[in-house]
Amino acid sequence: MAHDITITCRENADGGAYIAHAGGSTETGELTWRPRGPAVRIATHTGVPPALRGQGIAARLVEALVADAEAQGFTIVPACSYVEAQFRRHPEWSHLRASA
Numbered sequence: 060m061a062h063d064i065t066i067t068c069r070e071n072a073d074g075g076a077y078i079a080h081a082g083g084s085t086e087t088g089e090l091t092w093r094p095r096g097p098a099v100r101i102a103t104h105t106g107v108p109p110a111l112r113g114q115g116i117a118a119r120l121v122e123a124l125v126a127d128a129e130a131q132g133f134t135i136v137p138a139c140s141y142v143e144a145q146f147r148r149h150p151e152w153s154h155l156r157a158s159a
Contacts (some may be wrong), residue, residue, distance in 0.1 A: 064079055064080070064082070064115075067080070074092050074093035075091070077090040077123045079120055086108045088108070089105070089106055090102060090142070091105075097133075100134075100135055102124060104139050105121065105141040105142060118145065129155065136159050
């Protein structure tokens with residue numbers, strides 16, 4: 060697992076993304092979301108390029124989304140299959156899950 064991963068978040072009125080930058084690579088992983096009202100984010104896609112796979116980057120992207128949900132008070136609709144799988148693996152996140 061890579062330890063030199065930096066996650067940044069960008070957002071606008073249409074949604075946003077968590078971007079993973081791995082040291083030594085110009086490629087990035089990304090988790091995209093769109094809003095549903097002021098307190099719900101729909102996680103729509105998680106993608107990591109082949110060169111960065113196997114380093115835990117996708118998991119770190121979901122963890123960043125979950126940490127922001129805790130800190131900022133929004134809930135998450137896991138429309139992305141990877142985010143859905145992570146919610147199943149982490150029942151302690153159930154209070155952050157919004158209904159579809």
